[in-house]
Amino acid sequence: MATKARKTKAAVKKLRTASEVTWRDMEVGGILTDAGSAALRRTGDWRSERPILDKEKCNKCGLCWLYCPDAAVDACEDGYYEVNLYSCKGCGICAEICPKEAITMIEEEEE
Amino acid sequence: MSKRVALEASHACCEAVRMADTDVVAAYPITPQTHVPERLAEMVADGELDAEYIPVESEHSAMSACCGASAVGARAFTTTAGVGLELMHEVVYIASSMRYPIVMVICNRALSAPLSVWCDHSDVMSVRDTGWIQVFCQNNQEAFDMTLWAFRVGEDPKVLFPVMVHFDGFTLSHVTEAMFLPEQEEVDRFLPKKRQYQFALDPDKPMTHGAFGPPDMYTESKISQEVAFRKSKELIIQGWKEFGKIFGRYYYPVEPYRAEGAKTMLLMMGSLNETAKLVVDRKREKGESVGLINLRLWRPFPFEELRQAVKDAETIVVFDRCISFGGPGGPVFSEVRSALYGMERMPKVVGFVGGLGGRDVPIKDIEYAFDRGREVAEKGSEEIFETVGVRGKVEGIREPKGVYLPAK
Ligand code: SF4
Numbered sequence A: 001m002a003t004k005a006r007k008t009k010a011a012v013k014k015l016r017t018a019s020e021v022t023w024r025d026m027e028v029g030g031i032l033t034d035a036g037s038a039a040l041r042r043t044g045d046w047r048s049e050r051p052i053l054d055k056e057k058c059n060k061c062g063l064c065w066l067y068c069p070d071a072a073v074d075a076c077e078d079g080y081y082e083v084n085l086y087s088c089k090g091c092g093i094c095a096e097i098c099p100k101e102a103i104t105m106i107e108e109e110e111e
Numbered sequence B: 001m002s003k004r005v006a007l008e009a010s011h012a013c014c015e016a017v018r019m020a021d022t023d024v025v026a027a028y029p030i031t032p033q034t035h036v037p038e039r040l041a042e043m044v045a046d047g048e049l050d051a052e053y054i055p056v057e058s059e060h061s062a063m064s065a066c067c068g069a070s071a072v073g074a075r076a077f078t079t080t081a082g083v084g085l086e087l088m089h090e091v092v093y094i095a096s097s098m099r100y101p102i103v104m105v106i107c108n109r110a111l112s113a114p115l116s117v118w119c120d121h122s123d124v125m126s127v128r129d130t131g132w133i134q135v136f137c138q139n140n141q142e143a144f145d146m147t148l149w150a151f152r153v154g155e156d157p158k159v160l161f162p163v164m165v166h167f168d169g170f171t172l173s174h175v176t177e178a179m180f181l182p183e184q185e186e187v188d189r190f191l192p193k194k195r196q197y198q199f200a201l202d203p204d205k206p207m208t209h210g211a212f213g214p215p216d217m218y219t220e221s222k223i224s225q226e227v228a229f230r231k232s233k234e235l236i237i238q239g240w241k242e243f244g245k246i247f248g249r250y251y252y253p254v255e256p257y258r259a260e261g262a263k264t265m266l267l268m269m270g271s272l273n274e275t276a277k278l279v280v281d282r283k284r285e286k287g288e289s290v291g292l293i294n295l296r297l298w299r300p301f302p303f304e305e306l307r308q309a310v311k312d313a314e315t316i317v318v319f320d321r322c323i324s325f326g327g328p329g330g331p332v333f334s335e336v337r338s339a340l341y342g343m344e345r346m347p348k349v350v351g352f353v354g355g356l357g358g359r360d361v362p363i364k365d366i367e368y369a370f371d372r373g374r375e376v377a378e379k380g381s382e383e384i385f386e387t388v389g390v391r392g393k394v395e396g397i398r399e400p401k402g403v404y405l406p407a408k
């Protein structure tokens, strides 16, 4: 788990937003040659809500990590979880599934 | 040494598919293309062609199967005509956008209704903008030559686009002519034995074909396709040069016939060119200043070659085998006119439509197009285009009188 979290963090540095990608960067036929490359792309741009996790309420059950359809929840070394906003789509499934109501969805404009 | 044989165009293109050692054939039979899949099925059954023959349930499936085959690096071939191409339409775009170098023979056929199985170019025009390399054949030899060449050019890693080889339904598909078949050894010098494809799907090297393109990526993806497609013209020409060196027959994007110094040039695509050559010969004998332009490469469009070929002409008469309903004239006509627009001495471009739904276009109709075309160029005409061989005087292919615009 811990390694996964670190890997994702490292990958975040290589992230390129769509605005940095030009037509010259397109692979022939739009083929993605690196498997699992979604982790390298900022795909959370079009989110309208984001999950906020309250560690106080969290019991480390890991259901949010398990249920997130986008693998956007990272497991941390301390046993808690955090949301990777580079890929979180704001679907709200983690908030829905959390048995402790530790996750709340807030509008993107809100601080 | 090549050997002289007698084949119809349908069977001629199958010989090219066989000699190219094609891996996968997926096709659905439809008149007038039927002889192509029939002959290929026979070749596979008889062990002459070591290919996977997929008897799909529709043209949509035929192209889908070819996309899958091409994605794993197979050499894939399909063929259709007319309404079959319409049913395939969605996947035709997918093949070119995903850069699968499938070769497809189209035995050109009219579109319904009324139901017609006979030749015209309506089916071509509906796939004009799909991003396939498209060439036309004048005879059965070319049906073989273009099909073989199509594999070589399409599969070139610097090209990677699918290629459509067009020949006229029945006029060529069902008519036997003398032609040359090369030796396998010559074919092997021209076309690599196996397709080289660095992106072939492979479970040991996972990658994604056909990812989705959100609004912030789609434009970039399409522009990269368009740039590559236009660039492919160089390799298309290179392929023809090398074809010529090995087989002794040279092809060009635009092929003038007795056009030197001609004041009036007729431009057309496909087998009608052979009839038009007779007309040009006769007119030249009578001292008329006429020539012919065979437009072989339809996509990517050969702008420079066309401009160069017609630069001294006064009138270009374009003969379309398709109507663009309510549009600016026949599709080839409007394409040629816009290709020449802005030339310093732009020739007048006059459009005719004819040969629809298999209507015969005899010598006298082509003579008429030349003569009437010259007249229209001099005096003008209210009609947007004229139709050769139609019964009854046509008035009304023009804008109705009166304009309707918001008041100032
Ligand atoms: S909101 Fe949806 S995408 Fe984002 S972390 Fe929760 S479950 Fe995953």
Ligand code: SF4
Residues within 6 Å of the ligand: A053, A057, A058, A059, A060, A061, A062, A063, A064, A065, A081, A097, A098, A099, A100, A101, A102, A103
């Ligand atoms: S589902 Fe809720 S309680 Fe369980 S780990 Fe996630 S945030 Fe904590």
